[in-house]
Amino acid sequence: MNAAGTYVYGIVARGHRMPAELRGVGTPQAALEVLPVGETAAVVSAAPVPLRARRRDLLAHQEVLLTLALDGPVLPMRFGMVAPDADAVLEQLETGQERNLRALDRLAGRVEMNVKALPATGALAALVAEEPRIRQLREAAHRHPGYEANVRLGEAVVHTLERRAADAAQEVQPELEALAVARSTGPHVDGTVLNMSFLVDREDVVAFRAAVDRLSAGYRDRVELRVAGPLPCYSFAEPEVATAAAMRTEG
Structure with missing residues (x-):
């Protein structure tokens, strides 16, 4: 050395x-x-x-x-x-x-799988249909266009997207935990609402990835799930x- x-x-x-x-x-x-x-x-x-x-x-x-x-x-x-x-x-x-x-x-016999949850992009139609406050602000901005109306709408959209993503992440978490031996919450990552790692038996990696893909598709109007792994078990x-x-x- x-x-x-x-x-x-x-x-x-x-x-x-x-x-x-x-x-x-x-x-x-x-x-x-x-x-x-x-x-x-x-x-x-x-x-x-x-x-x-x-x-x-x-x-x-x-x-x-x-x-x-x-x-x-x-x-x-x-x-x-x-x-x-x-x-x-x-x-x-x-x-x-x-x-x-x-x-x-x-x-x-185990590996680490990391899952990050991000607000869904391209889901404005669902946001307007499901969130009365967003619908009201959007209609107001159309009736009286201007800087302040656009700022209010933009801020409300960002906040609501984050809330919907965080709620969805909490809903999918139990199903992922059921496929894991343990979980660990990671540090905050800009742009995400959840950063969590799961300790998974190597033989269950395919099933874990499939579950993330299925949940991401099912909640696509609310959250985007990104999975990384297998990783070293940091x-x-x-x-x-x-x-x-x-x-x-x-x-």
């Missing part, structure tokens, strides 16, 4: 298969190493200098995690986790081994990963 530190991708069970062709972040892409302690191991590489959140490195980081997850559970680190050196990683693996083993067991692993405490986030 170089003086910049040890870049950590995630934690796996000892003996987890490491594809020989897999490479990490940096230019050229760094060779990966496995640091085992007891029944767990960390997948690491030399930290590139400088470390930046460039698209190719973000994709390389995620590709490592997704590839590893094909052969067993992985506790993923967010992009940019760097330990001072390999010894720091080994020390934290030892300290957090019991928690990490529990987390690995919980994630075995939302369901980090609280268990003691190793992260000894690292700094860069990039």
Whole structure:
């Protein structure tokens, strides 16, 4: 490892298969190493200098995690986790081994699916038909056109679209939860009314996607649902990963 530190991708069970062709972040892409302690191991590489959140490195980081997850559970680190050196990683693996083993067991055979809900676009006809207040403001703007009338109508449309989308998102959520082992609410994303991740058995991914598509079609006048995944289980692993405490986030 170089003086910049040890870049950590995630934690796996000892003996987890490491594809020989897999490479990490940096230019050229760094060779990966496995640091085992007891029944767990960390997948690491030399930290590139400088470390930046460039698209190719973000994709390389995620590709490592997704590839590893094909052969067993992985506790993923967010992009940019760097330990001072390999010894720091080994020390934290030892300290957090019991928690990490529990987390690995919980994630075995499971993936993360993320669902974002956005206000429906192109649904003005449904909005006018179903929302008396919008209909009144639209008629008023037609009778007495002007800047203020247009502003009132525009603001009411935006607010109502967001409310209808939020209500619809709450209605569809229980059906998605029924297909998942756990759920986690993510940070707010501009333009969305819901950002939620679901821990899903790998064998249920197709059914989960089909449910999102069906619900999105059924509620198309109120909400647009976008699904991403399978993803590394960021939302369901980090609280268990003691190793992260000894690292700094860069990039």
